[in-house]
Amino acid sequence: MSALHIKKGSTKHSAYNLRPNFSDVIESHTLAVVVDNEAGVLARVIGLFSGRGYNIDSLTVAEVDHTGHRSRITVVTRGTPQVIEQIKAQLGRIIPVHEVHDLTVDGASVERELALIKVAGEGEKRVEALRLADIFRANVVDSTLTSFVFELTGTPEKIDAFADLMRPLGLLEMARTGVAALSRGAL
Amino acid sequence: MVVQALIDQGVDTVFGYPGGAVLPIYDEIFQQNSIRHILVRHEQGAVHAAEGYARSTGKPGVALVTSGPGATNAVTGLTDALMDSIPIVVLTGQVPTFMIGTDGFQEADTVGITRPCTKHNWLVKDTDALPDVLHHAFHVATTGRPGPVLIDIPKDVQFANGTYKPVPKPSSYRYNPPVKGDMEEITELVAALETAKRPVFYTGGGVINSGPAAAQLLRELVDATGAPITSTLMGLGAYPASGKGWLGMLGMHGLYQANMAMHDCDLMINIGARFDDRITGRIDAFSPHSKKAHIDIDPSSINKVIRVDIPIVGDVAHVLEDILKVWKARGRKTNREALANWWEKIDSWKAVDCLNYAGSKTTIKPQYALQRLEALTKDRDRYITTEVGQHQMWAAQFLGFNEPNRWMTSGGLGTMGYGFPASIGVQMAHPDSLVINVAGEASWLMNMQEMGTAMQFRLPVKQFILNNERLGMVRQWQELLHGERYSHSWSESLPDFVKLAEAFGAKGILCKDPADLDDAIMEMINHDGPVIFDCLVEKHENCFPMIPSGEPHNKMLMGNASTQDAIKSGGAVMV
Numbered sequence: 155m156s157a158l159h160i161k162k163g164s165t166k167h168s169a170y171n172l173r174p175n176f177s178d179v180i181e182s183h184t185l186a187v188v189v190d191n192e193a194g195v196l197a198r199v200i201g202l203f204s205g206r207g208y209n210i211d212s213l214t215v216a217e218v219d220h221t222g223h224r225s226r227i228t229v230v231t232r233g234t235p236q237v238i239e240q241i242k243a244q245l246g247r248i249i250p251v252h253e254v255h256d257l258t259v260d261g262a263s264v265e266r267e268l269a270l271i272k273v274a275g276e277g278e279k280r281v282e283a284l285r286l287a288d289i290f291r292a293n294v295v296d297s298t299l300t301s302f303v304f305e306l307t308g309t310p311e312k313i314d315a316f317a318d319l320m321r322p323l324g325l326l327e328m329a330r331t332g333v334a335a336l337s338r339g340a341l
Numbered sequence: 342m343v344v345q346a347l348i349d350q351g352v353d354t355v356f357g358y359p360g361g362a363v364l365p366i367y368d369e370i371f372q373q374n375s376i377r378h379i380l381v382r383h384e385q386g387a388v389h390a391a392e393g394y395a396r397s398t399g400k401p402g403v404a405l406v407t408s409g410p411g412a413t414n415a416v417t418g419l420t421d422a423l424m425d426s427i428p429i430v431v432l433t434g435q436v437p438t439f440m441i442g443t444d445g446f447q448e449a450d451t452v453g454i455t456r457p458c459t460k461h462n463w464l465v466k467d468t469d470a471l472p473d474v475l476h477h478a479f480h481v482a483t484t485g486r487p488g489p490v491l492i493d494i495p496k497d498v499q500f501a502n503g504t505y506k507p508v509p510k511p512s513s514y515r516y517n518p519p520v521k522g523d524m525e526e527i528t529e530l531v532a533a534l535e536t537a538k539r540p541v542f543y544t545g546g547g548v549i550n551s552g553p554a555a556a557q558l559l560r561e562l563v564d565a566t567g568a569p570i571t572s573t574l575m576g577l578g579a580y581p582a583s584g585k586g587w588l589g590m591l592g593m594h595g596l597y598q599a600n601m602a603m604h605d606c607d608l609m610i611n612i613g614a615r616f617d618d619r620i621t622g623r624i625d626a627f628s629p630h631s632k633k634a635h636i637d638i639d640p641s642s643i644n645k646v647i648r649v650d651i652p653i654v655g656d657v658a659h660v661l662e663d664i665l666k667v668w669k670a671r672g673r674k675t676n677r678e679a680l681a682n683w684w685e686k687i688d689s690w691k692a693v694d695c696l697n698y699a700g701s702k703t704t705i706k707p708q709y710a711l712q713r714l715e716a717l718t719k720d721r722d723r724y725i726t727t728e729v730g731q732h733q734m735w736a737a738q739f740l741g742f743n744e745p746n747r748w749m750t751s752g753g754l755g756t757m758g759y760g761f762p763a764s765i766g767v768q769m770a771h772p773d774s775l776v777i778n779v780a781g782e783a784s785w786l787m788n789m790q791e792m793g794t795a796m797q798f799r800l801p802v803k804q805f806i807l808n809n810e811r812l813g814m815v816r817q818w819q820e821l822l823h824g825e826r827y828s829h830s831w832s833e834s835l836p837d838f839v840k841l842a843e844a845f846g847a848k849g850i851l852c853k854d855p856a857d858l859d860d861a862i863m864e865m866i867n868h869d870g871p872v873i874f875d876c877l878v879e880k881h882e883n884c885f886p887m888i889p890s891g892e893p894h895n896k897m898l899m900g901n902a903s904t905q906d907a908i909k910s911g912g913a914v915m916v
Contacts, residue, residue: 193464198456205457236644243641249461249481249516 182211183238183258184230184265184335190250191217191225198248199227208233208241212267212310214332224252230310230333255337262338268331269313274301275324283323290316301326342468342505343432343494344369346475347376349508352403354379354394354769356387360407361447362434365499379769379798382790384411386762388418388489389788391429393766396749397724399552401428401482402766408434409447412493413454417756419489420458424753425575426550428487430478431459437497438466451493460488466495468503476508484511485518486639487550518638522655522663530610530634530651531667537608537632538679539686540568543591543620546575546752547613547637549745551657556745558661559612560584566668566675569687571599573614574737575752582741588687592620593888594734597695597897598687600886603628604894605686611635613657616646617753626893636660695886695899696738705855707732707807707878711739711779714805717862722774724767726750728760728784731813731884736779758787761804765791768800775803775866782808782875783832792845795871803865804873809880810835817883822890838875845871853877890914 189195196215203210212230217223231241238256245254257263271292273283280302287294287304290312296303306316310333317328343366347355356379359367370378381387384406391402406415412433422429436445452464461481463474471494478490511517534540542563548555556579563570563586570580571591580587589596591603603609609631614620616635621627627647634651635643643652653660668674698708725740726749727733733750742748749767751759764778778785785806795802815830842849848868852861852875865872886897 194452194456197453201457236648240641240645243639243643243645247486247639247641252515 178234180232180234181238181258182230182232183256184228184263184333185242185245186253186255186257186335187227187229187245187251188218188253188255189225189227189248190252191223192250195225195250196227198250199229199245202244202248203229203231203241206244208237212332214334228333228335257335257337260337263335264338265309265333265335266307267310267313267333268305268307269317270295270329271304271306271317271320271325272301272327273304273320273324274326276300279323283320286316286319286323292316342471342503343475343499344373344376345505346472347403350476350479351400352376355403355405356381356390356394356766357405358382358384358387358407358411360409360411360434362408362436362496363405363411363432363494363499364434365496366405366432366434366494377769378405379765379794381762381765382793383788384414385417385758386765386788386791386794388415388429388431389421389756389759389762390766390769390791390794391431392418392422392425392427392759393726393749393763394770395422395427395429395766396549396763397746397767398770399746401430401479403430403432405432406434407447408436408451409449411447412449412451415491416455416458417754419455419491421751421754421756421759422489423458423460425751426487426546427489428482429489430482431489431491433491433493434499435464435493435495438495439497441495451491455491458489459491460486462491462493464493464495465498468498468501471498471503472506476506477514480511480514481516484514484516486547486642519654520638520656520659522636522653522660524663524667526651526653527660527663528667530653531664531671533608533632533634533651534566534568534610534668535671535674536676537568538676539602539606539683540566540608540610540680541588541602541606542568542570542580542586542610542612543572543603543614544570544576544579544612545573545614548576548579548657549613551613551638553745555579555613555656555658555661558658558665562661562665562668565665565673567677567680568675569602569684571595571602573617573620573752574750576614577737577748578742578745581743583743590737591894592617593622594738594884594886595888596738597693597886597899598690600888600894600897601690602687606631609633611637611649612661613637615642618646621646622888622896623891623893628894693899695897697900698882698885701879702855705853705858705876705878707735707809707882708739709855710807710858710876710878711735713858714777714779714862715740717859718775718777718866721866722771723747724749724764724771724774724776726760726763726767726776726778728778728780728787729755729757730781730784730815731809731817731882732779732781732784732807734814734884735807740779757784759784761785761788761802762791762794764802764804765794765798765800768802769798772800776801777803777805780804780806781813782806782810782835782838783812786832786836789841792842792847792871792873796845796847799870801868801870801872804871805865805876806838806874807876807878808835808838809878809882811880813882814884816881820883838873842871842873847871847873849873849875851875851877
């Protein structure tokens, strides 16, 4: 199936990585799935994950090519190498799926997530929240006399760390976009 | 437009059932003579009939049903076709586009419901898109690993006029999975085959799906290399049962020599099979000493269950052609001496005579009934369908198939009620052939309404029912696994099958004495019309050999004596 693209060099012979070195260690992989932007395509992709019992740790989807009607689904999943290979092969079977990239094995990649975090507090706590936000390079996008909404971009780990710090300072609500990822370099 | 697209796709037969949301298409069908419409009696029957048609011809089968209940009744057939990779195209009516989402009469989210049980499906909201989708649907159903597709067409889209487009070239579609295998892998496989001491070919439904050329090439390769061959339930007939390399079917109820050869081999060549759990038994003890090659057109089948050493993605016929080419070019080498020893070992397993059973002069043993059916029909132009259960396994064990596309059975999904409508589809495709559905009485009752279809269209399908008044396979598992507590596994209040046949205007035959069996079977064959053959068989016969759940290939049960405590508690949770 032409949809399954794994970069040259990562496999021994064919376009498919069919001879992976299997182990039983659970790995986290970030997959980028380029699909036709048509009704039901997201349901096909996530239905595959739920139907076959695969994990979704994070999911991001939006149209990325308006003229070509393409959307990019970025999904962070977990499993043994055999399960990860199976997930990629199963994704490749879906008719509107054009490409499946495993950013975790394809080489270096960048991953970012955006979060909006509402923190309520007064006095020292309020000052401390603002000071920490500055260290994390979070922006204040809304402010009242008793609350802030911070905007923070970074890796999921950075957002986790910031949220942990805000919790004792009055974290009320948080919205996260999930991971968006791209491979590094010109290709 | 729909009918024109079907005609242009070479469709000559549609199995269907009308309803409010497909009336415009039925109106078009009424006004033409190119396509024959077979009115079934239940939508599940339409889809199974389309499967039988497809499986016996290699062409896609087509079913046409209405919205809501019509579509939901088709779900079992779609799932069955997905599991067994059968190319079928199902057209469903839908409420008009402006009513979608309002819980209208006979509205169902058909594409939502059928998304996981089709290879792909479409809801067409624009009449101009309809011809493209219809042609694409046939392409998807038949290209790569075949499978069922569904097109949901709202009623207003059926009524509206649009611009028709002819069938595009297959190469114009983005979906065109590669058919040629990797030559390096193929060469590695040939090298392994040249030196293998104990090779075995393990073939499946993929050989049949690949087409007659694949079966021909398989025969050439097997006979030229002199290696033994076994097949899954779905692959029977690809290599002839009369061939010299034939070991018989493998798997849970496979033959002793086939399973032992799989367990002890040093090179396993899987061609178009998928290491299904009925085949592998316990995974961690599956063929422990072998190098494994796997040829499959679907990359997701490879390394899904069993990790293989030589993976080859490609179409069976193309890959076999290349294997033969490379093997011949390298001098047609085999490890003759070792192969002779291997066959000696296999012959000792064959001598166990694993299908042996205790005969009877007073009651008909189901195995005996199938042996006689085989003896009296094997030289005829014969097609066999089956339901699901003990009778299915006995049929696979005792009937021999020398050609592909002659054996239609529900393998992956195990759908009781498949065989009768499938036999109708087969008979439609092969009006002059002998079509027999080997059935159990319980399975057969699940779609018995199709007697009306068989009568209306004068389809002389023979319903050979092995009637043990039990859900035989369920009963067998309860005996072996659940302390002989036979919970709800008997068929009570069965109809009188002879009277039932007569009620439909068909012929009924009752047979309960082994001495009458041959005459009764001949009477069935010679009757020009549908026959219900009620063969009263031994009620408590178990199907052997059997690999108990959770056990490997070399731990087979051979008969009732070996079944005591055979299945451990770990195996009992398996299905």
